[in-house]
Amino acid sequence: MHSFAKRCALVVATLSATASALDGIVAPSQVEAGSEIEVTFQGSNDDQYRVYLAASLSGSNGPTCYLVNSTELSDSVNVTIPPGVGPSADYYSIGIADLSTGQKATFSNRFNLTNATGEYSDYEDALGGSPFWSADDLPCSAYSCARDCAQASYPDDLTDTDAYDMMKQCILNCNGVTPATSQTAPAHATSTSSIAKASTLTGQMAVITVSPGVVLTAIETEKTVHGSTITEAVIGDMTITLNGAARTINSAGFSLATNGVEVGGSTTVEFSSTTATMGGPTATEAQLAASSSGSAANNKFFAGAAAGFAGLAFVL
Known part of the structure; x- marks a missing residue:
């Protein structure tokens, strides 16, 4: 009986913890930075909660910072998002975690943040x-x-x-x-993703013509930072990340999309299924042919190994 009672108590405690999770967290679809908004939810009790701002920059929600550190909640909470926390965008949400039970944050709908000034x-x-x-x-x-x-x-x-x-x-x-x-x-x-530190970097490739006679090779890789898997691409001595800011290389703007590299915000050069190595052996003519035009494929291709030249191709 004693053992049975202990098991029952454990089940009750587990059910109580589960019941304390917040459901149906709803934030306004349009939020102005610097202005107070009301966030509603269901399932709160007299536990202590922490309210976060979350930004889905790497494809999944994760708390960025907290708006309210520790508080009791009833049916809603009023918060104000500082303008300098990030740029205006539509990938933000509100997360709420139960500090009393140690449950991780659950998140609201994503909303469009306006009037934000952070970069x-x-x-x-x-x-x-x-x-x-x-x-x-x-x-x-x-x-x-x-x-x-x-x-x-x-x-x-x-x-x-x-x-x-x-x-x-x-x-x-x-x-x-x-x-x-x-x-x-x-x-x-x-990290093995740093061109300055790594001797080689291998991944799927995309060959991008920048100007007559000069193309850039992007190598797509993944790395783990603080437990999160990040998709990135290395172009020369620059790194671009999925959902990250665009980088300017040779006067052209490059950003990483799910299927390739966006150039100038209008053209996407897709990654091939062929892999290439940067900083080690040079890419072969067959690898170049898999992701570039036929005319470029007939030329020899060399990938520079030093930082500042890695991935820069010269058509001879």
Whole structure:
């Protein structure tokens, strides 16, 4: 009986925890940064909750920073999104986590954020949507300050411990930020995706004609940053990420789409099913033929291995 009673108590506790999850979180479809909005939900009780802003930059929702750290909820909560947290876009949502039970955040519908003034930094672009600080320890009001700290030490803080520690101390000086146990080392300290550090980089390729006689080769790869899988493409000594900011190379704007590289915001060059190696053996003529025009395929193709020239092709 004693063992049976313990099992029953465990089942009751589990059901109670499950019942405390919030359902039907609804945010307005249009949200103006800097203005208070009401977010409604169902299933709240006298537990303590944390309310987050989430940005779906890497294809899935994840908390970016918190709007309310710890509070009791009834049927709704009023929040204000600081304009500097990010750019105006339609990939934002509100997340709410139950701190009393330890349940992870559930999310609202995505909404279109307007009047936002924040711009993603090169440091954030390099992370491809993965947060650079734990959302549990970063108030949204301090996000702009933390972003400035990360950019001030960029790019060394991605790989160098001393530069990372300087960035970390700067972020901790931002109002309201607390230490994050998940941030212990530079994000790319052991990454094989860094052209400057890696000897080779292999992935599907897309060959993009930039001007007569010169093409750029994009290599598509994946990497894991703080537990999130990020899709990116390396073009020369630049890296572009899925849903990240466009980068300018040879006066052309490049951004990463799900099926290829967008050039100038109008043309998409798709990745071939053929893989190529950058920084190691040169791509073969057959690999070039798989993802470029027939005329280019008849020429020899060399991929430079050094940073600043990796992926730059010369048609001879």
